[in-house]
Amino acid sequence: MQPFNFFLHSSLLVLVLFMSTKADNQVKQIKHAGSKTIIVDQSGHGDFTKIQNAIDFIPSNNQVWTLVRVKAGTYNEQVNIPRDKPRILLQGESSRSTIIQFGYGGDSIKSSTFSLFAEDFVAMDITFKNTYNLEPGKPTTWAPxxxxxADKASFYRCGFVSVQDTLTDSRGRHYFENCYIEGAVDFIWGNGRSMYQGCMINVTVSGGQAGYITAQARETAADNSGFVFKNCSIFGTGPAYLGRAYRPYARVLFHGTKMSDVIVPEGWSAWNYVGKENTIVYAEVDCEGPGADKYKRVSWEKNLSPEDLRYLLNPDTFINQEAWIQRQPKA
Incomplete structure (x- = not known):
C-alpha cells in the first residue's frame, strides 16, 4: 500500500474498555489429546522468556498441537512462525495484559510484528501491536x-493495533471472533478469505483526510477470497471509507454491523479502478447506525443475490470446508 501521511490519536482507553470482558479474567484451559505446553514468562518462571525462542523450540512438522502459553507482559520482539511449524496455539492471559509489540515500519511484509506462515494456527487473548506509527514525529507508513x-488460522479475543496496514490478511482461510482492530489506512488488507465475527473496528484517523478500513485484493472473478464482517461495530475519530479496491475484483461484505458517523456518505472508493467498478463486489446488508445510511452511497455498490448472500454468510460454505474450525482446540 502507498504511504498516507497523517498522525494517529491513540485510542488505548477504547482498547482497554472493549477488551475488559469476562474472558480476560482467567487463563483459558485448553485440552487436546496429545498436546504439549510451553510456558513463556518474562519473569523467568516459565520455559522461555521470549516468545520467538518458544516457537524455535517446537520441532519442525510436529504432528500434535503445541500450546504456547504466554504470561502477562509486554514482549518487545518480532515473532515469526515459519511454514514448517503447524498446529500451534498461542495464548495470552488477556488481550489487555499480554502484548507482543515492535516498532518497525517502511515495509508492508518485513515490518510486521507478528508473521504467520504455518497452517493450522490459533491465537487467543493476546494483542499484536506495531508501535512505529504511534511514535511522535514518525511519518505514517507501512507498519503491520x-x-x-497461511491457511486455517483463527483468532479469538485478540487485538491488532497500528495505523497503516495493521492487519495484513494476506492469504488463506481465516476466522476472527470478538477481536479488536485499530488503524487509519488500509488497516485490514490483503487477499485473504476471511470472516470477522463480532469484531470491534476502531478508526483512528486524524487531520481531516479520510482513511480506509479495508483494501481487499481479489484478483479475478474466479478468486474465492473476500472479507465478510458479521455483527461487528465500527467507531472512532474518522472520517473513513469502508474500503478501497486494492485489486480489480475486491470483495467485502458488511452484514448486521453497527456503523458510527465516522463512515463517509459515499462509503466506498474504487481507487485505481475508476471506470471499472462493475467488477468490484462491495455490499452492505442489514447494517445500522448513522454511518450505515446508504442514501449517498456510490451507485456501483452491489446488491447481492440471496444465493450469494447465503454463501458468504455461512462459514461452512465460505471458509470452513473440512470443518477445520471445529477441529482446532479452543477455550
Missing part, C-alpha cells in the same frame, strides 16, 4: 501488527 499468510 500482523501478517497472516
Amino acid at each position: 501488527a500482523a501478517l497472516i499468510n
